[in-house]
Amino acid sequence: MRQRFLLPLLLLALAWSQELVDQILFAGQWNLPMGPGLPWWRLLSAPFSHSGFAHLISNSAVFLPLSWLVLSRGMRDYIAIWIAVLLMELPVVLLWPTASHGLSGVIYGLLGYLLLIGWLERRLLPVLLSLIAFWLYGSALVALIPGVSPAGVSWIGHASGFAGGLLAALAVHRDSAGQTS
Template sequence: MRGRFLLPVLLLGLAWAQEVFDQVLFSGNWNLPMGPGLPWWGVLSAPFSHSGFGHLLSNSVIFLVLSWLVLTRGVRDYLSVWVAVLVMNVPIALLWPTRSHGLSGVIYGLLGYLLLIGWIEKKILPIVLSLVAFWLYGSAIMALIPGISPAGVSWVGHAGGFMAGLIAAWTQGNDNPKAT
């Protein structure tokens, strides 16, 4: 049980290792974003790439909290959010004209999952998780609206992650025998 809660710490460790490597060896110029004309594997590396320690730090705590909330439901649910976000990143990387990177797409995926799962399952634990997620991070939903996000922030990456989280909740909630 405790081991599953280490998974987000390990994933976050990859992001921190990439940023340290980038800052020490490349003066912050070695980013691994996804976007037009970039290698396909950018879809996989983008969540671990950030534009500096401030960017990474702003994502770290939120990522851990939301990850642990989803992991109270199980590793399968957590991985379904990650897979949905990575799949949703493919059309964004191919069609959106600017580059994007950072854990925020995954963060919005985790938030979307948590907000919907309680409504789908109508059970106490999922409802409590939804309410806690909304109480902690509900105001972040405003950043999904074009023009509200600050310049240089990929609102489409956030919106894609959020939609991916909704899809993951829908598939997990409707596939979960405990939900009936």
């Protein structure tokens, strides 16, 4: 159980290591975003690349609590979100005209998952997790609207991550319902 709660810390250590190397050795110019014309593997590196410490700190502060809320349900749910978010960001990489990076897509995936899973399962713990997530981070949903996010912030990355979280919730719920019948 304890190891599963250490996973988000390990993932953040990767992001912080990348940013430290970027800032110390490359003066903030070594970013690994995903986007058109960039190598496909950047889809995997983009969540760990940030545009500076302020970007990384703001993502870290939200990533940890949402990760721990999801992990309170299980590792399967957490992995499902990561996979669904990466799959939903594939069209963004191929079709969207600008590059993007950061943990925001995953954060919105975690939030989308938490908001939907309580409604789908209608059991006390999932509903409670949904309410906590909405209470803490519901105001972030406004950033899913095109034109609301500040210039330079990838609303499409947020929206694709959120859609990935919704798909993960549907898949996990469907799998759970199939196992109980």
